[in-house]
Each structure stands twice: as C-alpha cells, then as structure tokens.
Amino acid sequence: EENNFVESVSQVMEFVKKMTGREYVGFSNATYCFPVGADMRDALDFYFQLCAIEVTCESGSVMAATLANGGICPITGERVLSTEAVRNTLSLMHSCGMYDYSGQFAFHVGLPAKSGVSGAVLLVVPNVMGVMCWSPPVDKVGNSVRGIRFCQELVSLFNFHNYDNLRHFLKKQDPRRQSGDDRNKSVVNLMFAAHSGDVSALRRFALSSMDMELKDYDSRTPLHIAAAEGHMDVVLFLTQSCKVNPFVKDRWGNIPRDDAMQFGHEDVVKLLEEYELNYSLQTSQTDTEDQCHQSKCSSLEG
Known part of the structure; x- marks a missing residue:
C-alpha cells in the first residue's frame, strides 16, 4: 500500500515536471506533514464520520433557526454558538454554501444557504427564520433543483434578499412589519x-x-x-x-x-x-x- 502511494506521487511529479519543461518542481514536507501528534487516518476518519451525520427536515430547520437567531436555539433558549461564530458561518454559507452555484445563488436569492448531495437545502433568513427543504433530484453540481426553485420563489414573494430595501420595496411582502x-x-x-x-x-x-x-x-x-x-x-x-x-x-x-x-x-x-x-x-x-x-x-x- 505504501509502495503504491509513493509510486503514484512520483508519477504525478513526473507529469508536473513535463508540464514545466523540466523547470523546478519541488516538494514541501512542511505543507504535507500533519502537526506532531496528529494522525492522518484518524483525521480523515473523523471527517468522513461527520459527513455521515443525518438530520430530518424538522431538526435541520431548527439548526437553521438557531443560526437565524444569533446562535440561541429557539426551542431550548440555550446559546449554542457565539455571535461571532454565527456571523462567520453565515458568511461562508453565503459565499460558498451551494457548491459551484454559490455565486449565482447569492445573486438571485441573496441569503446564506447550505446544500447537500442528498437533495437537502438549509436556508437562513437572519433575524427571521430558518428553513430546511428536501427534494432528492439534484442538478449537475449537486444542488436540489426544487430546493433552489423554492428559495427563488420565497425571495420573489418576500423582501428577504440581502439587498432588498426594507423601506422602499415594490410588490413584496414584509413579514417583519407589525400592523x-x-x-x-x-x-x-x-x-x-x-x-x-x-x-x-x-x-x-x-x-x-x-x-x-x-x-x-x-x-x-x-x-x-x-x-x-x-x-x-x-x-x-x-x-x-x-x-x-x-x-x-x-x-x-x-x-x-x-x-x-x-x-x-x-x-x-x-x-x-x-x-x-x-x-x-x-x-x-x-x-x-x-x-x-x-x-x-x-x-x-x-
């Protein structure tokens, strides 16, 4: 197994050298090595186990609502995340939560979201609500087709888009305003x-x-x-x-x-x-x- 790994790496190195016309191609051990005491196999095993955690639409919506509520779970009232962690998480979701469609999603929907290849889309409307929708048919980049459509419909009906003007809006409903x-x-x-x-x-x-x-x-x-x-x-x-x-x-x-x-x-x-x-x-x-x-x-x- 070890020999196969070394051989694979040397083949890739040889290929890269050909691409560079035999100019300098090196190998950084500092970049490759994990910190002292860390085990690569354990780290990858931990990562793949995290990838296997399952939620339902109901439990996923509460996760989304906790992010929408500044890190305080609306069911229990417990502070689960700091406000800084929530802001960082929502920023990441906004910029890269929808795989290769993230840029277009930020443009059309303008809300932080995270999709999964199972067909789930977790959507956060900050300070308003959290949504989890699930529809297994996915497009070529792994996003739920109906899930994306739902998000687009939601934003066309309510002024939830990040850049919808809350004071001067046309034809959109504002559920945040109290009569x-x-x-x-x-x-x-x-x-x-x-x-x-x-x-x-x-x-x-x-x-x-x-x-x-x-x-x-x-x-x-x-x-x-x-x-x-x-x-x-x-x-x-x-x-x-x-x-x-x-x-x-x-x-x-x-x-x-x-x-x-x-x-x-x-x-x-x-x-x-x-x-x-x-x-x-x-x-x-x-x-x-x-x-x-x-x-x-x-x-x-x-």
Whole structure:
C-alpha cells in the first residue's frame, strides 16, 4: 500500500515536471506533514464520520433557526454558538454554501444557504427564520433543483434578499412589519401567558424580540399580572431573564409589588423588593457612566 502511494506521487511529479519543461518542481514536507501528534487516518476518519451525520427536515430547520437567531436555539433558549461564530458561518454559507452555484445563488436569492448531495437545502433568513427543504433530484453540481426553485420563489414573494430595501420595496411582502392588529394580539397573548403562568410561551415571545414591557389599556405590564396572580416562575423569568422595569405604574398608580401585596403573595413581594433595589442600583450606575461619557466628550470637544 505504501509502495503504491509513493509510486503514484512520483508519477504525478513526473507529469508536473513535463508540464514545466523540466523547470523546478519541488516538494514541501512542511505543507504535507500533519502537526506532531496528529494522525492522518484518524483525521480523515473523523471527517468522513461527520459527513455521515443525518438530520430530518424538522431538526435541520431548527439548526437553521438557531443560526437565524444569533446562535440561541429557539426551542431550548440555550446559546449554542457565539455571535461571532454565527456571523462567520453565515458568511461562508453565503459565499460558498451551494457548491459551484454559490455565486449565482447569492445573486438571485441573496441569503446564506447550505446544500447537500442528498437533495437537502438549509436556508437562513437572519433575524427571521430558518428553513430546511428536501427534494432528492439534484442538478449537475449537486444542488436540489426544487430546493433552489423554492428559495427563488420565497425571495420573489418576500423582501428577504440581502439587498432588498426594507423601506422602499415594490410588490413584496414584509413579514417583519407589525400592523396595529398584530400589536394588539401581542398584548393579549403576552398578558394571557403571564396570567396563566405559561413561562414557555413567554420565553418564545422574548426570543422573537417581543417587548416584554408592553402595556394593556390599564397600563398594566406582564409583571403586574404575574405579581397579582402570584406566579413566582413567571416573575423570576421577567425579572432575571428579561430585566423588565419594576417601577411601571398602572392607571391607578400601582407598581407590580403593590399587586403582589394586595393579593397576599409575600414571596413575590420579597423577590420584587430585592429586584427593585438591584434595578435602581444598575440604572443609577448606567446614568453615572453616561454622564461621565458626556463630560469626557464635552471636555474633548472643548
């Protein structure tokens, strides 16, 4: 096996020498050799095993959604990738994720994608959603014919192309824009989740960049509702994860802690008292830093 390898290399070297007219052709051992302690066979075996990992359309779409969501898995809320890793991955996908069709795909679709010879296409619409489509018939470069067509149709309908103008667009729908009705639905859904103690729903809303301090017609926030109902897990999520403002007053001048006191939820009252103290300290610290920054700027300008 070793002899065959050496013989093959020498044949290629001989061929290259003929092409160069017997001018200099060398061999760089530094380029050829793996780092000390690395085994070429193990490295290749590891690579081919990674190539054999299987996903379904469902699980692949969650992978795409994690990339679209800045590295945080929308199902679990876990940070899987750093924002830098996501940016680098999406840049690579945008420039070379579709084999030899990558340039044309970037031109026509303008979104980061990764195809596989199985007929799968993983598509990322940053800050919006992730898609995985699968249709086995592939073209000559190994991309799913229908998969590419789907991506093109999607971009022709919605303003998802990287260079579609989000403000001035013609005939394309923008699913990122909220109408007044959507905002009303958001308030109702948010308040109902806080009222019923549905932390998983609240986590989904937070991950989809919903304002967790939205107020209803009585100027009550989800924290008011959760405090009144005594839902400790919801109060914990809104304060610890969402860092909402605990000093918002409703139409009667009550803050969330007042509601917890009124309905006898002492454990919630205690938690909110501690949170209010920390929130005040952080707010005053931020204000001080802003004032220092402004005074430095004005002294520099002076």
